[in-house]
Amino acid sequence: MAKHDTPLLDQLESGPWPSFVSDLKRQAEIRAKNEEGVEFQIPADSCDDLLGILELSFKHGRTHWKHGGIVGVFGYGGGVIGRYSDQPEMFPGVEAFHTMRVNQPAGKYYNTEYLRSIMKLWDFRGSGVTNMHGSTGDIILLGTTTPQLEEIFYELTHNLNQDLGGSGSNLRTPSDCLGSSRCEYSCYDTQALCHFLTNEYQDELHRPAFPYKFKFKFDGCPNCCVASIARADMSFIGTWKDQIRIDQDAVNKYVEKDPAYPANAGAHKGRDWGPFDIEKEVTDLCPTQCMKWDGKKLHIDDSNCTRCMHCINVMPRALKIGKETGCSILVGAKAPILDGAQMGSLLAPFVPVNPDNDYEEVTEIIESIWDWWMEEGKNRERLGELIMRQGFQKLLEVTGIDPMPQQVEHPRTNPYIFWKEEEVPGGFERDIKEYRKYHQR
Amino acid sequence: MSVLDNREEATKMVTDYLQKKLKNKTKFYLNDFYKVFPDDKPRQVKKFVNSLVTDGVLEYWSSGSTTMYGLKGAGKQHASEGEE
Numbered sequence: 001m002a003k004h005d006t007p008l009l010d011q012l013e014s015g016p017w018p019s020f021v022s023d024l025k026r027q028a029e030i031r032a033k034n035e036e037g038v039e040f041q042i043p044a045d046s047c048d049d050l051l052g053i054l055e056l057s058f059k060h061g062r063t064h065w066k067h068g069g070i071v072g073v074f075g076y077g078g079g080v081i082g083r084y085s086d087q088p089e090m091f092p093g094v095e096a097f098h099t100m101r102v103n104q105p106a107g108k109y110y111n112t113e114y115l116r117s118i119m120k121l122w123d124f125r126g127s128g129v130t131n132m133h134g135s136t137g138d139i140i141l142l143g144t145t146t147p148q149l150e151e152i153f154y155e156l157t158h159n160l161n162q163d164l165g166g167s168g169s170n171l172r173t174p175s176d177c178l179g180s181s182r183c184e185y186s187c188y189d190t191q192a193l194c195h196f197l198t199n200e201y202q203d204e205l206h207r208p209a210f211p212y213k214f215k216f217k218f219d220g221c222p223n224c225c226v227a228s229i230a231r232a233d234m235s236f237i238g239t240w241k242d243q244i245r246i247d248q249d250a251v252n253k254y255v256e257k258d259p260a261y262p263a264n265a266g267a268h269k270g271r272d273w274g275p276f277d278i279e280k281e282v283t284d285l286c287p288t289q290c291m292k293w294d295g296k297k298l299h300i301d302d303s304n305c306t307r308c309m310h311c312i313n314v315m316p317r318a319l320k321i322g323k324e325t326g327c328s329i330l331v332g333a334k335a336p337i338l339d340g341a342q343m344g345s346l347l348a349p350f351v352p353v354n355p356d357n358d359y360e361e362v363t364e365i366i367e368s369i370w371d372w373w374m375e376e377g378k379n380r381e382r383l384g385e386l387i388m389r390q391g392f393q394k395l396l397e398v399t400g401i402d403p404m405p406q407q408v409e410h411p412r413t414n415p416y417i418f419w420k421e422e423e424v425p426g427g428f429e430r431d432i433k434e435y436r437k438y439h440q441r
Numbered sequence: 442m443s444v445l446d447n448r449e450e451a452t453k454m455v456t457d458y459l460q461k462k463l464k465n466k467t468k469f470y471l472n473d474f475y476k477v478f479p480d481d482k483p484r485q486v487k488k489f490v491n492s493l494v495t496d497g498v499l500e501y502w503s504s505g506s507t508t509m510y511g512l513k514g515a516g517k518q519h520a521s522e523g524e525e
Contacts, residue, residue: 068504075495081505099505168501168508169471207491208471208501208508209484374483379470380507 002028003045004052008059024051027128038123042093042145046127049093050143053085064091070098070146071168073153077207079164080149096146097127101165102139102156103198106191107178117160125152135231136215137175138165169212171204176218177225185312186220187238187325188353194218196359197366210370211377221321222307228333229344233383234366235330240322241350243302244311250318251298254278265316282311326352329365331395332384342384345392347399349406365399372398393418443481445489451478452498455490459499459512467516468502468509 002025013019028047031040043049053064070082081099088095102118118139122128127143134140144152156162165173174197177183179190197216198205204214217228221238228235253261255278262269263276278298283291290304291311298318300311312319329351330344351361369383372395377386387395396403421427445451458477459469474490475483490510493499500513 068502071501071503071508077491077494077501077508078503081503167505168503170508203488207487207494209487211470211472213506371482371484374487377472379472 002051003048004055006051006055009051009055021051024129031128036123040123041125041148041151042127042143044093046093046097046143047129049091050097050127050129053087053091053094056087056090070149072206073150073164075206076153076164078167078170079206081167094143097143098146098149100126100141100144100149100152101134101136101167101173102141103163103165103173104133104137104139104175106176106194106198107181108133108137109181114160118162121152121155121160125155136165136172137217137226138173164206166205166213169208169210170206170214171201171209172213172215173205174198174216174218175226177220179218179220183220184316185223185238185309185321187240187321188220188236188327189355190218190220190236190238192355193236193353193359193362196355197363200358200363204370210374212380212382214370214373214383218327222309223313229330230333230341231335232333232344233331234369235333235344236327236353236362237330238321238325239307239328239350241324241326242322244300244305244322245320246298246300247318247320248297251278251315252296254315254318255293261315261317263314282314285310326350327362329362331369332382332387334382334384338382338385339388342388344384345387345409346407347395348401349404365401368399369395443485444478445481445485451489452493452496454478455493456498456512459515463512463515468511470507470509474510 006021009021012021024047028045028051031044031047034040034044057064064085064087066084066086068082069084070080072078072080079101081101083097083099085091085094085097119128119130122130122141125144125148126141129142131140131142141152153164156164174194176190176194177186179188179192180186181191194216203209213233215232215234217226217232217235219226219228219235219237224237228237250261254263254276257276263281278293283293283298287308287310288304288306290301292299302322312321327350328346329348331347332342333344334342348365351365353359353362373383373386376390377383381389392407393403396407444454454477455474458474459467462469471483471487471490474486478486478489490499494501494510497513499510502509502511
């Protein structure tokens with residue numbers, strides 16, 4: 001029997017999709033029955049009260065959560081997001097209902113033993129409600145009280161070999177795709193770089209360092225499974241410098257509709273899309289029109305390829321990424337808080353990803369950007385907004401990267417070029433007498 | 442020599458600065474501390490300010506997305522919202 005009537009929430013269960021309301025009701029029931037005999041350290045009816053307070057918010061059309069507060073455990077300035085209810089008498093189970101962010105392993109590889117231990121801890125000291133995973137990538141543990149925070153932190157760090165993630169004005173938990181552990185498209189080892197930078201920048205991750213949040217995300221190839229280009233202040237997207245490797249025999253197998261060579265590796269097999277047509281499905285869809293099929297051979301003009309991955313995705317057995325691989329660094333993506341959503345802008349088209357020198361080429365760029373943003377960024381200003389305010393040219397100056405054509409999105413749309421005196425031969429001073437020799441007043 | 446090298450004096454500069462503003466506000470952005478130490482690099486100031494939290498002089502406040510700093514115990518705590 002539910003503790004609170006929730007007619008408005010119940011309606012959310014009627015749609016075709018899985019419902020968080022059903023999940024919460026199930027968890028409330030599990031806690032009420034407590035068949036496993038857990039000694040709950042926070043109120044057993046926290047999930048019931050969570051549903052109750054949400055129903056009340058729907059009824060009132062306003063939130064009953066207060067804004068902010070407690071931040072973390074001793075020594076940390078992030079990883080815990082304080083949440084307090086403003087209706088503690090009606091809903092005592094959620095008077096304090098803090099969120100904890102737990103740093104997910106690179107590539108989100110778990111074993112069941114680990115997941116069970118996390119859940120055992122969370123059922124015992126929290127609400128048992130999780131979010132796998134939050135948009136930053138962390139394991140989100142939703143709902144616990146203040147006295148439990150240090151206890152959970154101790155257990156996580158001492159017995160589960162597990163750290164908290166980032167929140168507030170910190171470096172947020174870096175997140176990556178599976179990378180070369182399972183994916184043939186991966187142009188660099190995303191997990192190695194993600195893990196290295198997580199360790200390298202522990203101070204920035206755990207103690208507020210910036211004007212606002214800062215996110216790293218790592219994609220092994222331009223398919224961008226982590227969507228770093230849209231979500232990270234700094235995204236590292238795998239790419240290659242040389243040519244797409246073509247196996248012409250395999251291309252012909254696709255064209256001949258050999259069943260061992262299904263288009264898109266059989267990903268769209270659920271429906272009959274008609275016979276494979278290389279021109280319609282591959283060459284005509286190339287965004288830069290850099291491909292040609294002459295009936296026997298596939299030609300690619302690699303100098304005009306933008307690494308969109310479409311042809312490789314459609315014919316993975318015939319086309320492979322190049323051999324000289326590294327990553328592109330894009331900066332400034334963010335969600336729409338100020339100025340609307342922004343995609344990342346290409347800063348460095350190709351950076352070697354080299355673990356042998358501790359990714360020196362990558363960390364150099366990161367630190368020069370941080371120095372600039374920490375000095376010039378306004379409170380709550382994301383990197384993308386600072387770039388808009390001070391200009392991409394300024395970003396190039398601080399990172400010491402020379403301007404290059406790949407950074408230009410639309411050529412010839414902006415007639416203004418700002419030259420500095422030192423960039424102009426002879427400077428801005430002119431000899432007026434010399435000038436008058438050739439030009440009358 | 443940076444003023445941050447003299448921990449005692451630097452701590453006093455921070456607490457004096459925050460005490461002076463206490464009437465108007467109790468929570469400060471990291472940027473505000475750059476004004477106290479204009480000659481030091483932001484990264485050094487950040488390290489120092491965070492160490493003051495560890496020492497219990499300052500405390501964090503976070504909305505979840507943004508972190509602010511205040512003198513320990515100063516200003517509104519979660520239990521009250523402008524009533525005192």
